[in-house]
Amino acid sequence: MSATTASARLVARDVVLAVDRDDAYANLLLPQRIREAGLDAADAGFATELAYGTLRWQGQHDALIADAAGRPIDEIDAETLATLRIGAHQLSRMRVPAHAAVHATVELLGRRNTGRLGFANAVLRRLSEVPAEERLARLVEGLGADERLALETGHPTWVLRAMRRTLDREGAVDELPALLEADNVPPAVQLVALPGLADPDELGLEPTASPLGRVAPSGDPARIAEVAGGAWRVQDSGSQLAALALTRARPVVAGERWLDLCAGPGGKAALMAAEAAVAGAQLEANELLPHRAKLVRQAVRSIEPQPRVVVGDARRYGRGDEAAAYDRILLDAPCTGLGALRRRPESRWRKQPTDVPQLAALQAELLEAAARAVRPGGLIAYVTCSPHLAETRAIVDRAAALGLRTLDTREVVAELSPGIALGDTGDAVQLWPHRNGTDAMFIQLLTTA
Structure with a gap:
């Protein structure tokens, strides 16, 4: 594992922690932390996928962590929980080898508290031993239909029900699964020509639903001269x-x-x-x-x-x-x-x-x-x-x-x-x-x- 990859995990963990502990906004904090860490494009992409993905699927990750830990997540300190969350995301939703996901993630906790280190290592190893889909299938057994769908799609139950009511008013309640899926797909950056x-x-560029809108090319849109100059905006x-x-x-x-x-x-x-x-x-x-x-x-x-x-x-x-x-x-x-x-x-x-x-x-x-x-x-x-x-x-x-x-x-x-x-x-x-x-x-x- 390169030093920059380790830094990418640290950036993602610290963003997840700041969102949880300090009510930080990931879209504002993550680019700043990436710049401060001097990550290259590949590691910046890794940190972005890890941070945003972890936050997106946090409800599901927390259920998996609580199951593997044998205790509620509110009994886990904030730094350890944030570390476990990014570890769970690597194991369940990223193509990261299990040994790397466990070892490199646990290392983020440092060596000062061996008890915390051992706990995190044990939880992530338990998660790595059972496929996330299998563990999740067991967790949703006995849940009501809404609670099951909410856990499977990474949405709070109350949000799912609110979305359903609005779609039902349009006579389009059958679109709920498609909406929940779309919520979990990172969108392309869109621009407006002022x-x-x-x-x-x-x-x-590819047009969007707006007559002035276009889909941004991959990469940091701030590198586009017209965006940097203020004629175009995200x-x-x-x-x-x-x-x-x-x-x-x-x-x-x-x-x-x-x-x-x-x-x-x-x-x-x-x-x-x-x-x-x-x-x-x-x-x-x-x-x-x-x-x-x-x-x-x-x-x-x-x-x-x-x-x-x-x-x-x-x-x-x-x-x-x-x-x-x-x-x-x-x-x-x-x-x-x-x-x-x-x-x-x-x-x-x-x-x-x-x-x-x-x-x-x-x-x-x-x-x-x-x-x-x-x-x-x-x-x-x-x-x-x-x-x-x-x-x-x-x-x-x-x-x-x-x-x-x-x-x-x-x-x-x-x-x-x-x-x-x-x-x-x-x-x-x-x-x-x-x-x-x-x-x-x-x-x-x-x-x-």
Whole structure:
């Protein structure tokens, strides 16, 4: 085993540990740790597959570890558990020889605590002696249908049930297995060509569901000159369609005022800012947290004129001078993020069903602010990166009481993306990774009644 391969395992283990212990975000921490470790392309790829795969299948790995250890995982210290998780992933889902997976992984714990070292070695050796499929088959015996499917597909049961309810509302519940499978397939990186700065066809890349979207070539997209220069950005095509549904639902009149209520980290704000610059509109981007507002400023740095980026609670909008002040408002509401499980593998384990009511209450308050802030006849796009009905339909159902009515968003998105497959969702659009190759974005256009 080379020193760099050992470093790759250490990088993956430390990312898994930081996600568990410090609530770190893997997509932000992993590239930083790879750079700090000086990994070459091959070992960076190994570390990425190991870290993301471990996080994606964490629920299944934990069940296997608990079985082999003979104790609940909450009785295992955080560093040892993170080490066991990456070891379990190598043994069950990577083509790593068992002896290398066990020895090299246990070595990460060092020699200071022989008891911990011996425990980890024993657990991983037990896992290596019985194929993961065989051990898993025994573990799911006697479980209910949902619990069994959840363990087999690496999803929390409550998330699986939420996905089923949404698909069932479309009459597409038979697509649940395909959705769960798609959640576990690492997606290709997608790019957006910012209007006025780039031509979507200039790089000769494969198109996506968005008219401005393209599939990035393999490797670090930051190495592409057009991405480094800010004319292209990394952005899922579902997010692109959400922003474009608002900016292109009707012709823009020069001088329009646009508002991005919850702009961080800035992907949709950058696309809206580029659209505004081309059409002669003015964008204001609001973000609650200063460090996320800084990310928004970085995201729009290549666009002139740059939008105004402000910091504050979005629920303040629509009062005083800001009442009925904006022609188009994007409300990309804070949510559970269940629509981006394939891109953010740890998010399925980070949220709990008890988080949903609190988020739904915030989403409703933000929609009230948007309703106050939009001009008569103006447009609001209510967007979430979650298909959970409590965060989508239940919030939109409040629109009439706020003096809003829904618009046919399906027609707008179908015009943006000819031939796109859209389910039976009324006026709204619910995108799906297994169906559209996008995150599971929900999009509903609204206007004043």
